[in-house]
Amino acid sequence: MTTATRPPAGDWIRxxxxxxxxxxxxxxxxxVENRPAPWSWRSWLLLxxxxxxxxxxxxxxxxxxxxxxxxxxxxxxxxxxxxxxCHTDPDGSAPCSPWAQPGAHHLVLxxxxxxxxxxxxxxxxxxxxxxxxxxxxxxxxxPHLSPEATS
Numbered sequence: 264m265t266t267a268t269r270p271p272a273g274d275w276i277r278x279x280x281x282x283x284x285x286x287x288x289x290x291x292x293x294x295v296e297n298r299p300a301p302w303s304w305r306s307w308l309l310l311x312x313x314x315x316x317x318x319x320x321x322x323x324x325x326x327x328x329x330x331x332x333x334x335x336x337x338x339x340x341x342x343x344x345x346x347x348x349c350h351t352d353p354d355g356s357a358p359c360s361p362w363a364q365p366g367a368h369h370l371v372l373x374x375x376x377x378x379x380x381x382x383x384x385x386x387x388x389x390x391x392x393x394x395x396x397x398x399x400x401x402x403x404x405x406p407h408l409s410p411e412a413t414s
Contacts, residue, residue, distance in 0.1 A: 278397075286336075348371035
């Protein structure tokens with residue numbers, strides 16, 4: 264499919280800004296992103312590493328293992344993932360993932376793909392529509408990614 268026949272930027276893909284080291288943990292296998300509110304969006308997400316690095320999680324053994332040997336990029340899209348579900352764990356049940364925080368809404372991520380080169384981008388709160396230039400740079404690196412890959 265050529266770029267000219269793709270839907271306009273943002274109609275089939277959104278961005279999510281995630282602070283480091285959590286964004287890099289997703290590239291390394293973190294399968295849920297914890298959020299305070301549910302998301303109705305289901306499809307592809309650009310994984311945007313926010314401008315800040317949270318220092319406290321760097322001492323968590325689960326995080327330390329995930330990020331070992333990796334660069335914590337900031338202010339850039341570093342990968343893509345497919346958002347397949349959003350839920351909270353029922354009270355008293357085991358967490359759905361070692362990464363799931365109690366009481367949070369868990370964005371369930373699949374098909375995570377790391378970009379070979381980070382794409383600088385300001386990001387935003389909540390699910391945001393990627394600027395056409397940013398999306399074009401991502402698609403140059405992941406040409407198989409398209410609206411047809413949403414299912």
